[in-house]
Amino acid sequence: MKSHMKLPAIQLTGAQPVRHARSRSGNTETLQVTVRLLDDAGTLGPPIEVPKIVKSDEAWRAQLSDEQFRITRTHDTERAFCGIFHDNHQHGLYTCVCCGLPLFRSDAKFDSGTGWPSFFQPVAQENIGRTTDTSFGMVRTEAHCVRCDSHLGHVFEDGPVPTGLRYCINSAALTFRENGAKPAREWVLFGAGCFWGIEANFAKVKGVRNTRVGYSGGVTKSPTYEDVCSHTTGHAEVVEVGYEPAQLNFAALLDVFWRIHDPTTGHRQGPDIGSQYRSAIFFTTPEQEATARASAARLEKSGELSGPITTEILLATPFYAAEEYHQKYYAKHGGGNCRIL
Numbered sequence: 001m002k003s004h005m006k007l008p009a010i011q012l013t014g015a016q017p018v019r020h021a022r023s024r025s026g027n028t029e030t031l032q033v034t035v036r037l038l039d040d041a042g043t044l045g046p047p048i049e050v051p052k053i054v055k056s057d058e059a060w061r062a063q064l065s066d067e068q069f070r071i072t073r074t075h076d077t078e079r080a081f082c083g084i085f086h087d088n089h090q091h092g093l094y095t096c097v098c099c100g101l102p103l104f105r106s107d108a109k110f111d112s113g114t115g116w117p118s119f120f121q122p123v124a125q126e127n128i129g130r131t132t133d134t135s136f137g138m139v140r141t142e143a144h145c146v147r148c149d150s151h152l153g154h155v156f157e158d159g160p161v162p163t164g165l166r167y168c169i170n171s172a173a174l175t176f177r178e179n180g181a182k183p184a185r186e187w188v189l190f191g192a193g194c195f196w197g198i199e200a201n202f203a204k205v206k207g208v209r210n211t212r213v214g215y216s217g218g219v220t221k222s223p224t225y226e227d228v229c230s231h232t233t234g235h236a237e238v239v240e241v242g243y244e245p246a247q248l249n250f251a252a253l254l255d256v257f258w259r260i261h262d263p264t265t266g267h268r269q270g271p272d273i274g275s276q277y278r279s280a281i282f283f284t285t286p287e288q289e290a291t292a293r294a295s296a297a298r299l300e301k302s303g304e305l306s307g308p309i310t311t312e313i314l315l316a317t318p319f320y321a322a323e324e325y326h327q328k329y330y331a332k333h334g335g336g337n338c339r340i341l
């Protein structure tokens, strides 16, 4: 890779095959891409179709640090030996910093001496897109996340066996999770309509240790309730759920989520209409994503629902706690019209 100089626009010539599909939540067409996820045991799942992620620069800036944005969304390159992962020898999984897609395992990482994290193969060929990059008078193969088009780095043909390839990747494009990391507490954000009732439901689930209501998934920082209600920030009302994996597995938490709202109604829950009330699972680990997608697919096949699931399943973006008067609202005031288990 070149130094930290900004690359000119690259020519997109090798895009991965994508499929157009009717959006589950409306009449607009959405692109579908084929990826593979990892389950709880780290086993690679079969190829599945997921929506391609397309966001405005404003939305990416609201989610990423300046460095992450510069590298992944403007095709820049971090300085050699300056990234946080080039010398990381821990065992674990590297995922896309923008969308959470599993990209590389540590057992495919090697010390290339270049100053950038280097891998001889990805988790799954499906998850990496490639384009021809003719900047700087060279012909190189650029690598990107197939789901969100995040620029990762380049692929060279001077790697070690068994592939002979060297995926030269920017640290800033990656998030790392150590193998066997079993934190006492995990986090997830759920959107399922009015957050007062959703929090009341999750707060009483055994194994849930804390809940907060707030806003996530939008394009502005630190929104107020009035901002969100203006329908201009893109945020959803969400409940941040902290739970103990040793006491409560994520699949059981999802069962509660499906039961307490209608996941087929797009931007509406009962009388509440607008994108802030959309059904959403904002995951924080790749295992949560795989479990959520499998759970949604099972539910959809079961015939229990009145239509296709419209729930967004996306990597969690910054969570902004709602104003104090929204917290534990039903515990403080009782009653309410939202559905309670």
Ligand SMILES: [Zn+2]
Residues within 6 Å of the ligand: 096, 097, 098, 099, 100, 101, 145, 146, 147, 148, 149, 150
């Ligand atoms: Zn991605």
